[in-house]
Each structure stands twice: as structure tokens, then as C-alpha cells.
Amino acid sequence: MFPIPENIYTVLKDTIKSNDLVQTVHAFHNKRIHFTYCKAIVDQNLIHNEILHRIQISRTEIDNLLSLQNLIPIENIKLSSDMDEISQGLLKGFIYVQLEPDLHEGLLINIADLKRGYRSNNEADNEYSVIGPKVGFVEDxxxxxxxxxxxxxxxxxxxxxxxxxxxxxxxxxxxxxxxxxxxxxxxxxxxxxxxxxxxxxxxxxxxxxxxxxxxxxxxxxxxxxxxxxxxxxxxxxxxxxxxxxxxxxxxxxxxTVFDFFASPEDYYLPWILSSFFRCIRYLGVAFSILASPSYVAVLTFHYSVIPQSLLGPIIESRANVPFAPFLEVLLLEFTVELLREAGARLPNKVGQTLGIVGGIVLGEAAVQASLTSNILIIIVSFSALSSFATPIFKMANTIRFLRFPLIVLAAAWGGARHNDWNCAYFRPFIEIEIVGYSLFCSLVPISFP
Known part of the structure; x- marks a missing residue:
């Protein structure tokens, strides 16, 4: 610990090198008092009302730092002469007060403005629930x-x-x-x-x-x-x-992974309704992950699993599509993700308009231009809609991501079965592998070691 110099402001100015570091000198009762602080992070009202005003109206003689400390009604006050402690305190919103003629120590007083710049509205807008409290955390x-x-x-x-x-x-x-x-x-x-x-x-x-x-x-x-x-x-x-x-x-x-599909609203509803809605979320997640990969696997290698009543509309919708199902799904999924990202980054009103108009216009234009089929647009739309049922945003992002490697796996594994062995014999294994991989990824417990 080194003794502080006579003019601490000069030394701190060379250390902190910031224009918001200021020092003022006031005379009270024939005593000169030095105040050093960073004005960007302190509460100016506390300086004027709780420090300067208290000293000004005091009728007692200020002989030393202890008598000065007794006048200030602030809890966090400590006597310090350590330069490192003083420098760190000033950067955290403390004010350093020195009393002449002894300038080799002073008082560090916490007057940080903790509320300025933080929002006062603490509604949980990103995790809205119809029933239950709406209170959320803030940045403070x-x-x-x-x-x-x-x-x-x-x-x-x-x-x-x-x-x-x-x-x-x-x-x-x-x-x-x-x-x-x-x-x-x-x-x-x-x-x-x-x-x-x-x-x-x-x-x-x-x-x-x-x-x-x-x-x-x-x-x-x-x-x-x-x-x-x-x-x-x-x-x-x-x-x-x-x-x-x-x-x-x-x-x-x-x-565990099941915690990410539980909504706080579940605890405010009867258990039958809560269980039903939670099962809806699980089914939605399974559909969101498996719908597009199943489309690729079935239409590329396993037409025989499609019912005859549905085979005609599928063939008719894909009659003029020049792309393979794998490229068709990737193109449409990538377009949906672009729309979602663009809508999330734009202002609310513009983002909603982009999502609605962009989805309708691009979807209709893609079908008219024979770049994709009507059935795939329905599947991808339902898949994107199902991913929104997840209460936790980070898990929803994971579900969005999992579709793409599963689409690649559906095309690659299905191609290996088709080229190397009898496709009819190994037909069920491609669906089992996709479902098993997804369930393994989804049900793995997440915890500390």
C-alpha cells in the first residue's frame, strides 16, 4: 500500500484517462473539501442532497474524516488510502472525499446510479402466458x-x-x-x-x-x-x-429435456388440461423434426408406403418440379428460416407484415413456378408452426436446427439402402433410424456430471 499523493486527481487522470473523471473543491465552515468521482456513473442527486446539502446545513464543526462520515446518511462508506482501491471504487460509482489539510486519506462513498438506463417495465413479453403472473426480470x-x-x-x-x-x-x-x-x-x-x-x-x-x-x-x-x-x-x-x-x-x-417443454401456465390449469397441452407440445416437436426428413425418405426411395388415394395428388403436384425431394425440401426450409430471421430482426409491425406477405407471396410464386409442390409447402408450414409450441426459445432453436441434419441423413441413408441392397426388404429401417436418432437426441438427460 502506497500513500496517496497530495493531488490525487492528477494521478488518477493519468490512470483512468477519461473525461468523465472530475474533481471539485468546496469550502464549508472554513474547511476545504475535495470531491473526486466519475460523473457518468454516479447519482448527482445523492451528491447534492445527501452530501453537499448535509454538510452545508450542519452546525457541528468538521474537524476530521470521522465527523464528516457521521454527517452523511449513506450506508456504504469506508476510509481508504490505497490507490488501487480508490481507482476501482471510482470506476464502480464511488466518490472520494478528502478533507484539507490532510489529503493522504479520504472517504470512499458509494453513490452509484444503479437505476439509470434500466427499463422499469418488467413484463415477461417473450414468454407470455394467458393465466398466471406476468412479472419478469429486468437488467438490474x-x-x-x-x-x-x-x-x-x-x-x-x-x-x-x-x-x-x-x-x-x-x-x-x-x-x-x-x-x-x-x-x-x-x-x-x-x-x-x-x-x-x-x-x-x-x-x-x-x-x-x-x-x-x-x-x-x-x-x-x-x-x-x-x-x-x-x-x-x-x-x-x-x-x-x-x-x-x-x-x-x-x-x-x-x-432434463422435459423441463424445456413445461410451461409455467401448466401449473395454473387443471392437471388433465395441462397434461393434454404438454402432450400436444411433444407431438408438435416430433412432427416438426420428422416431417421434412420423412418426406425426403418416402418420396425418394419408398413410394410404396404411400396410400394409393394419396399417391395421385403427390405425383400431380410434383409432375413439373425439376428438383429432387432433397433439394426441394432444403430450398423451402431455407426460405422459411430466412423469413423467420428477417421478421425477428425487423421492427414488430414491419416484421409481421414481412412474415405474412412474404410467406404467401413466395409460397404462391414457388408453386406457380413449379419450384416446389403444394404438399411440401403444407408440411413445411406445419413443421414451422409446430416448432413455435416450445415454451423455451433456446430449445425451439435446437428443434429448428435438428431438421437439417436429419434431412441429409434421410437422403444419405436411404440412398445407401437403395443402391446396395433390396430396397423393399430394408424399407422400414430408414424410418426406424430417423425416429431412433431423433428420440435419442431428444431424450438424453442434461445435467451436471
Missing amino acids: LDTNLNLLRKEIISDSLRFEEHIVGSVSQTRVTIVYMDGICNPQHINTVRQRIVDADDDVLFDSSILDQIITDNANSPFPLFMSSERVDRAKFNLINGQVVILSSGSPYFISGPT
């Missing part, structure tokens, strides 16, 4: 912890804070229920967060990728959500919830 970590503490009034609720990011210094909080959560899971999460080596933590999803078991898996290994009630359910069920400052989403684990 303290507000999110407050929401959890109000929802779970129990002395078993534990908050454990860590700092991640050598540059961003992001606050990360581990939340769990003591006595319910497995201590091994808590230790695993704690160790991975402590060992996280990253410069900047932009969002909790980045933390998800840092502490995950397998970064190459297309499946989300942690649940990500913005709903407070979902975080409450996960905590009560023994999961570990992780929140970070600057992110309205939390991640929780360990999870």
Missing part, C-alpha cells in the same frame, strides 16, 4: 434479487455473489434453497464460476456457454428464462439459479 441484479426474496419468504433462500470478467467486473449471483438443493450441484456451479476466465460477461447466456458441460452440443444444457415464477418453481424443485447484472434472463440447472 438488485431488482431481480428483490423480486425473488419477495416471492420466496424463507430463511432457506441463499444468495451467493461472485465477480466475473476481468474487464467488465460483472456481478453474478448464485441462488439456491438450502436443504433442498443438492450441495454437489452448488459446489459444481460455484467452482465453474470461480474458474471462469473471460474478459467481459455480456449476458447470462455467455455464462451458460462458459460453465456448460459440452459446448458443442446443440441442446441447451441450462434452462434460460425471464419469468420470476419459473425461477421460483426451479428453486423449489432443487435447481440452482444463476443471475448476472445487465441481463434480464436467468439460467438454472441441472435440467
